Amino acid sequence: MERFFYPRSVAVIGVSANPVNLAKGIVRNMREAGYQGKIYPVGPRGGTVYGLPILSHVRDLPEPADVAAILTPARFVPQVVEDCGKMGITRVVVESGGFSELGEQGKALEKEIAQLIDRYNIRLIGPNGLGVINMEIGLCLPFSQMAPIPRKGSISIISQSGGVGMHLAAWMTKEGLGLNKFVSLGNKLNVAENEILAYLMGDPGTEAVYLYLEGLHDGRELLHVARRAPKPVYVQIPNVGEETSAIAFSHTASLASDERVVEAACRQAGIIRVKSQADFLVAAKLTGQPLVKGDNLVVLSRSGGEAVIAAYACRQWGFKLPSLSPDLADFIHESSRSKIIKPTNPVDLGDIFDFSVYSRVFADLCQDPEVHAVLVNYGPVYDPEREEARRMARLMIEDAQKYQKPLAICVTATLEEEEFFRDELGFPVFHFPGQAVRALAYSRTLANRSQPVVGARSPWLSRDKIAALLADQPASGFLPMTASLSLITHLGIPVAGWQTATTSQEALTAAGDLGYPVCLKLAAPSLVHKTEVGGVILGLYNPEDVSAAFDKLAEVAGKTLPRGEAWEAVIMPQVEGGEEVIIGAHRDATFGPVIAFGAGGIWTEILEDVALRVAPIDNEEAWRLVLDTKIGQILQGARGRPAVDLTSLCRALAGLSQLMISFPQIQEVDLNPVRVFPGGKGILALDARIRVG
């Protein structure tokens, strides 16, 4: 990666003197951004561009350029890549479009290029992207006009869409946020996001990373990289549903992800998933500051109204507004003109015109370990006091840095004061208090990242028994109900006692053994949705009920099963009491095995009270998974209710996680319902469905 970002020379291929030539935009941008290395424009028609001669062929280069940027029609790209390979160029950026995003013909071209880079040992970024920027050295490979040239700074961008990345970079500049490195991934033929992200994690110039992704190259690896990230990582992943899938596919040949899995995975990895560019611009304004390590916020404000708005935002985002220390409160009170009101938090400083008071108050707050961040509403500032106010602002920023106290400044003065902060202090400010509090909340989320789960193992899982059981079953499709129930037992999850019967008499005997009331379920290899066809009969209180139910199942089997398929009835005691939950697992296309937990019964679908985690999870992570749901809070014994046996529940979830990791052939597990009982009475799975493949 290093050579992509720090080339000493760049060949720009596809340049001509034609006014509508796009490639020469690359040369223009490089020069405007102040690139000091060598630039070699290349194009068959020769001529000059921005004072540089255009070489007519790659072989005419005086040296193998460190990087070649290619912007020719797609059909010529393979030849150019080969030319580069022959010249010994090993880093290539392809900005041309017209590849896999346009269908079969383009896909073939990509395949051809893939073979070439393999042969010549080339690393390639693109195609169908805008290339690479490194503001540290003025490297600026996008061809499209950059107005303005990005502000230099410490935030790096990895964007699958060049347009989105460039638009954001322009807004960052406007909002006072500086760019360090930028990569537009395009179709990700060779280099994808994870490799770049890993590089940026170790890059001294980068303090935070924003990723825009339409498809995930390898979600699991992304988690792996981000989990160890010492810097804030923000991702925007909009392609998560039917609304976006068609357009995203035609744009960057990307497949949609599952929004709930993306959401869960980001939380687990400590990645902030932003839902819009505007969200990112808010969050990023605290880049480079220490993280907000608690809920206590002090708001200093000269505008009473903006103080109220800030306090409301604290309510929205769960910040507390602790009282000031008595000494500080007295000092503010004594310094105020009217000396009437004791200061509360937010502190309304509207009545104090001596800015040295503000600085002293702020320095005090900086040294108070119980204050986790300070929000300053800067303004209104009247003309005569402007210089003093600005001096105070400078002091505050210095103190915040000195004492490592997170500081958010919201400019509520005239808009030109925003420019002062942005351009003279290089300190990005917020436009409204709500945005500032939101950014502090993002920072707090980053501070609260949980430690990654490493090598979680469930001692309750009988690996050999499960392997033996699976060996006896077909390699794909749903397991028979009885096999599913057995497998769950081997996982250490208790299952309600059950027996099978193929005759009415056997069913009666089983019911007698298990104890009334019982329920009967139809089981057959081809039957997946037994409830829907009437194959589950509950509430059987006596032998007559059981006989009738067995006959009914026989009737259902006759109607719904393929002629001649063997079936049996599964008899279970009808379990009363406890709370109903659902436990499940499936394999996500990009993130791999995922564990789900949620409320059962009537609330399941209406509430969508389900939380997810990417496996592996240990008991502790399972606990967090459970508490992410409303039902989890109820189970925990919220507000006076007796707590249920969460330990057994978490053990079951961790065991399921282990199962999915250990047995990749298991595609899907659905335990619905599972009853969770108060006290130490454990859990009981009442049904299980498992798909292998």
Added chain:
Amino acid sequence: MERFFYPRSVAVIGVSANPVNLAKGIVRNMREAGYQGKIYPVGPRGGTVYGLPILSHVRDLPEPADVAAILTPARFVPQVVEDCGKMGITRVVVESGGFSELGEQGKALEKEIAQLIDRYNIRLIGPNGLGVINMEIGLCLPFSQMAPIPRKGSISIISQSGGVGMHLAAWMTKEGLGLNKFVSLGNKLNVAENEILAYLMGDPGTEAVYLYLEGLHDGRELLHVARRAPKPVYVQIPNVGEETSAIAFSHTASLASDERVVEAACRQAGIIRVKSQADFLVAAKLTGQPLVKGDNLVVLSRSGGEAVIAAYACRQWGFKLPSLSPDLADFIHESSRSKIIKPTNPVDLGDIFDFSVYSRVFADLCQDPEVHAVLVNYGPVYDPEREEARRMARLMIEDAQKYQKPLAICVTATLEEEEFFRDELGFPVFHFPGQAVRALAYSRTLANRSQPVVGARSPWLSRDKIAALLADQPASGFLPMTASLSLITHLGIPVAGWQTATTSQEALTAAGDLGYPVCLKLAAPSLVHKTEVGGVILGLYNPEDVSAAFDKLAEVAGKTLPRGEAWEAVIMPQVEGGEEVIIGAHRDATFGPVIAFGAGGIWTEILEDVALRVAPIDNEEAWRLVLDTKIGQILQGARGRPAVDLTSLCRALAGLSQLMISFPQIQEVDLNPVRVFPGGKGILALDARIRVG
């Protein structure tokens, strides 16, 4: 109001030539804004300001000015107001602070002023506010510097905080939104928001209104005015909790409102409650356009990535992206360069360089009644095509107006293109697709406003019986349980059969009459929270249970009731089945009677699944109230479950609404639980608590 907004002359009182004099800022702003009427600066020290002579006293005015703006120290204000009164000035704006927001002394000053304006028949805006702006005539009374002077337009602001209002006005200008009128209310001694809002509703220059309120003068009246509003009304009401109450009180002497009531009231009145200034700036960009009357959105985009982001925002905000008509799809396909991909919605036009195609596509969409709004991602635009792209934009805006189709434009080109839209076309644009879709969603909310409930009456309410019952009870405090249960019956709400007992034997007889199982509840005048003290005993299946329970209640009564207080046991059959809900009512300090409905049982507190309505509500509004909750959706028979008797439920809610309107002495009603049964089997209240006062 008219004279406040359209004065032909303005006296500015408190002016001096001193460099730090604040009042002269008013004169400066008036001149910069181009006010053409007469300006009379007044101040005891005389001199000149901005070329105008400073009159030394109000009585020196050559005429009674239409408006007097006062900015002197608070203690002088009463005298100045009296001077104005004597001169025959009847419209006064007081910008000075130092009144009720600073405590008792200031309150006394306000009282003095109140008497004076009464005597001289003066209308007064303020004190402690920034006064009035009317951009139509350059009236600009705020004293603080306005950089920039607001853009002229059609949005009016009513703000309790001058600072918040001015800051927003500055941002509106930056965002391309024009200001029409502005009032900073301050302490609302005389003129409050409702009167101004009513005026603006009939003001031809105003197309939308934003209100910033820290306290509500009269929430019920606000609803009344806004409900009939022919224009969009946006309110920001941050002072809704303990976080904000202290600072808001010290800022504008305002009391906090109940957030849930505010939220419900705004919905009922068709007011958009924005939670931040940034929200408003997004929503307001569609001002003057027709409302979005459905869910079907078409996105035209030149950037594939921004199209994906727009589609994601549609997912977030519940918009549909219908397919294009076959003709239109063919036309786009034929016009594309690569001719490979069939256009989906979002339409990626990145491959089309002929902008007349865009105009033709847009005109087509404008004429399609199934398309409820169009979002255009404008850009990227390359230098050579800029002029043609701009021509297209102009055409689109014209067509949108001609065909009355809501159009949101998001500029994804270089930022200078935003300036083109703002400054040359006067068309506010969005920075990111998510903001555009959010604004369209706000517009759709405005289009879906429900009609106000007028004179809803419940025929099931026995007014006379209730009046008689209340006459027999103490005038304040909680009614005895038996009286509460009777009152509820008179309301037409069925209550589970019940009897009272003062001896164990009576209890046994009652239980025998009602049928087992039963429950026993302790009832006594002073007992409010009977469950908490163990005064409710459930699940009594036989006479022994009942005897024991009665003895237990006697014990509880002995322990918890004041010595000698009479008590009785209420015996009720234990009702099984149905879903548990809660019905309630209370009086909000600003909005008056409020009706609540929510889930009962274990989910009540965890889910906070409660919805509110300001009374009166009719059956139809009650239906909407019920469906606002999750439990309501379950009761309705969501996803296969049998529906319950919603008609009885809604009748009960409407009846309760009628009770609160008819009997102002009833402060609080709490029916918890109420069981709702499937089919036509009605509802049954199992307990009732009523407070009068």
